[in-house]
Amino acid sequence: MNSSNSGNVGIVIVSHSPKIAEGAADMVRQMVGSAVPLAWTGGDIDGGLGTNVAGILEAIETAWSPAGVAVLVDLGGAETNSEMAVEMLPEDRRARVVVCNAPVVEGAVIAATESSGGSPLAAVKRSAEEFYA
Amino acid sequence: MSLDRAAREKLVRALAESVIQHADELTSLDQAIGDGDHGLNMKRGFEAVLATLPGLADKSLPEMLKAIGMTLVMKVGGASGPLVGTFFMELGKALPEQSIRADLVAATAKAIDAVKARGRSEAGQKTLLDVLVPVQVVLAVGGDAKAIAAEAAQAADRTTPMLAIRGRASFLGERSIGHMDPGSRSASLLISAAVKVLEFEASS
Numbered sequence: 001m002n003s004s005n006s007g008n009v010g011i012v013i014v015s016h017s018p019k020i021a022e023g024a025a026d027m028v029r030q031m032v033g034s035a036v037p038l039a040w041t042g043g044d045i046d047g048g049l050g051t052n053v054a055g056i057l058e059a060i061e062t063a064w065s066p067a068g069v070a071v072l073v074d075l076g077g078a079e080t081n082s083e084m085a086v087e088m089l090p091e092d093r094r095a096r097v098v099v100c101n102a103p104v105v106e107g108a109v110i111a112a113t114e115s116s117g118g119s120p121l122a123a124v125k126r127s128a129e130e131f132y133a
Numbered sequence: 134m135s136l137d138r139a140a141r142e143k144l145v146r147a148l149a150e151s152v153i154q155h156a157d158e159l160t161s162l163d164q165a166i167g168d169g170d171h172g173l174n175m176k177r178g179f180e181a182v183l184a185t186l187p188g189l190a191d192k193s194l195p196e197m198l199k200a201i202g203m204t205l206v207m208k209v210g211g212a213s214g215p216l217v218g219t220f221f222m223e224l225g226k227a228l229p230e231q232s233i234r235a236d237l238v239a240a241t242a243k244a245i246d247a248v249k250a251r252g253r254s255e256a257g258q259k260t261l262l263d264v265l266v267p268v269q270v271v272l273a274v275g276g277d278a279k280a281i282a283a284e285a286a287q288a289a290d291r292t293t294p295m296l297a298i299r300g301r302a303s304f305l306g307e308r309s310i311g312h313m314d315p316g317s318r319s320a321s322l323l324i325s326a327a328v329k330v331l332e333f334e335a336s337s
Binding site for chain 2 (some may be wrong): 041044046048049050051052053075076077080084085
C-alpha cells in the first residue's frame with residue numbers, strides 16, 4: 001500500500017488476489033509515478049483469495065484525495081464489498097468515491113493516467129469505463 | 134414476538150451452528166459452480182459472530198441483528214458477506230423492539246429489498262433471493278414454522294435447474310444448470326434454524 005499527496009483523484013485497486021492488486025499498482029506507478037494517490041488491497045481476512053470491507057476502507061483512506069477516489073475491482077465479490085465499503089464511509093466522503101465498471105488492470109492504468117492530468121472524478125471514471133466499451 | 138436474553142443467545146447459536154455444521158456441504162456446492170469458498174467464508178463469519186457472545190445477546194433483538202449483520206459484512210468476505218450482512222442489518226433497522234408478526238413481515242420485506250439493491254438482483258437469477266422471496270411470502274400469508282422451513286428447503290431445491298444470471302456461477306452459463314445455488318442453501322439453513330428457535334419460544 002502506498003500513497004502520495006496531491007489534488008489528483010486517488011486510485012484504489014481491489015482484487016481477490018493480493019498479488020494481482022499489488023502488481024497492478026506497480027504498473028500504475030510506472031505510468032504515472034507519484035502524481036496520483038494510490039492504494040491496493042486484496043485477499044480475505046485470513047490471507048486467502050477474496051476481498052474484505054475493512055481492507056477496502058483502509059485503502060480508500062490511504063488513497064484519499066479531496067478530488068475523490070476511483071475504485072477498480074476484479075470479480076463480483078470485489079465489487080459488492082467495495083460498494084458496501086463506500087456506503088460505510090462518512091457521508092461527506094461517500095459521494096466522492098466511485099466504483100468503476102472496468103477491467104481491473106487496464107482500468108487502473110487508464111484511470112490513473114487520466115487522474116495524473118488533473119481530470120475530475122467523473123472523467124477518470126469515464127475513461128476507465130470507456131476504454132473497453 | 135419477544136425474545137428474552139436466553140432465547141436471543143439460543144437464536145444466535147442456532148444460526149451459527151446451522152452454517153458451521155454444513156460448511157463442507159456449502160463448499161462443495163460452491164466448488165461445482167462458484168469459487169469454492171462459500172462454506173469457509175460463512176463459517177468464518179458466524180464464528181466471528183459467536184465470538185461476540187455473550188455481549189451480543191445483551192442487546193435488544195433489533196440491535197443484536199444489526200450487530201450480527203455488521204460482523205458478517207466485515208468477516209465473511211466474498212459477495213455473501215455484504216448480501217447476508219445487509220439482510221441482518223436491515224432487518225434489525227426495520228424491526229421494532231417489541232414486535233408482532235406483522236412487524237416481522239414488513240421488516241423482512243424491507244431487508245429483502247435491501248439485498249436486491251445490494252446485489253442488483255431479483256428472484257429468478259439463482260441467488261439467495263430465490264429462497265428469501267418465496268419464504269417471505271409464506272411468512273406474510275401466515276404460514277407456521279413448519280411451513281416456512283419446508284418452503285425454505287424446497288426453494289433451495291428449486292434453484293438446481295435454474296440458469297445463474299448473477300454471481301460467479303453466471304460465468305458458467307448453461308453449465309450452472311443442475312447444481313443447487315450455495316447461497317440459497319445457506320439462506321435455507323439459516324431460516325430453518327431461526328424458525329425452530331422462534332417456534333419453541335412461541336410455544337413455551
